[in-house]
Amino acid sequence: MMTATASTLPFTERSNPLTQNIDVADCKGIVDMLHSCDEEMLAGSFQFPEPEDHLVVMSGCGTSGRMAFLAATTFNRLLIENGKQACCAYLIAGGDRALLTSQEAPEDDPLLGASELQQAAAGKKKVIYIGITCGLSAPYVAGQLDHCLQHLETFTPLLMGFNPEMKHAAKDNKAFILNPVVGPEPITGSTRMKGGSATKILLDTILLLAAQKAVDQCAINEHTVRAFLGAYTQCVESVYSKAADISCLVSNAGKSLQASGHIYYFGAGTAGIMGCIDASECVPTYGSDPEDVRGFLQGGYDTLNNAAGCLDNLGPLYRLSWKDFCDDKLGQFKSSDSAIFLLSSPDNGIIQHSVSSVCPSSDATSTSYGRVNSFPSSSLQVRAVSNLCNKFMIAMRLGEFALKLVCNSVSTGAHIMVGKACQNFMVDVQIRNNKLFYRAIRIVQAESFHPKIQG
Incomplete structure (x- = not known):
């Protein structure tokens, strides 16, 4: 099998020259590189049909x-x-x-x-x-x-x-x-x-x-x-105007993984769902332990509102409410762990209430009970789209998008800090389907400078 050239690979499988040195960058450098990539994402134009039906x-x-x-x-x-x-x-x-x-x-x-x-x-x-x-x-x-x-x-x-x-x-x-x-x-x-x-x-x-x-x-x-x-x-x-704040989150999260600690996302509503989604993606991407990064959602499955309902019976990885965290994890929460609160408001009272609901012995600035951080999406300044009605909660959709970018930065940067990337390739990817099999082959070819894999 010959090594595929960049021009023959799908865009989604190509190495991005903007991040070739992301594995040796500091936290601020990682965030800056991710900023450049996200700007690239929006540089083109989108066109689509407008279907309507039942x-x-x-x-x-x-x-x-x-x-x-x-x-x-x-x-x-x-x-x-x-x-x-x-x-x-x-x-x-x-x-x-x-x-x-x-x-x-x-x-x-x-x-x-x-x-x-x-x-x-x-x-x-x-x-x-x-x-x-x-x-x-x-x-x-x-x-x-x-x-x-x-x-x-x-x-x-x-x-x-x-x-x-x-x-x-x-x-x-x-x-x-x-x-x-x-x-x-x-x-x-x-x-x-x-x-x-x-x-x-x-x-x-x-x-x-x-x-x-x-x-x-x-x-x-x-x-x-x-x-x-x-x-x-x-x-x-x-x-990315908050790059310094995001870099701090990346640094704290990376230090947690380096010390065999954990990263815990907490949030209410769709903010919490964004944390759960980000956590779910770390195992297949970086080969991390399923407990390394977890998301917990206020209200659990009542808030998630998924079609199958409560999945608690499938095992501990499916226990996702704040109460589940208090029952299962709080007694084991240690100084090397990071708790990141994803909030829809920058109000200090809401931050303190959220933190005390999950970590009753902590406050929003304490590190003695672990690294406790918050990132309120509504602190981001985005002009309203004047001809779109507030009834559709445009700002909330933008807030979800903002929190996705932040969570992706945190989990990506933290795993880079523990050696889960070489240049900008994932090196502990778990081969569980056809796509990942061929991706793994390309990674081995690229890193070994070997044009052909035998067998």
């Missing part, structure tokens, strides 16, 4: 599926609050357990994907299907797309990804394809980062504007779309 099914694997879950549950709630019927559903390879832990094997099963889509769409006359696969290569999504193309009387398929060399999916105009260039990932192949962020931008844009049109019967034009996307560009700049 059911919208969003589907993906790993981070793509988690972004589909977040979008579907969020916008169903917004529609209901505004007097409309919920119309979104989500699918994720591996089912709801994949929201909290990595489940790579089902990603390679196209028949499973098709079967689950068929079940989700049962009884519906018209379905908009949004299949999300960053490299446009996930068999689970491919099986669903094939099912859609065989039943175009019911399905309007939209394929979303970030590999512009893959254009055949739109052949004969049977499927829409949304395939912008966002550039290679800062950690090669780690599509949880830019791929996941771009997915959230696109889903938020499509669904928020569609919801506004459905509720307010207002026209949506190119200017509206560009204004909305511009808010995300501002959000990226606002996040």
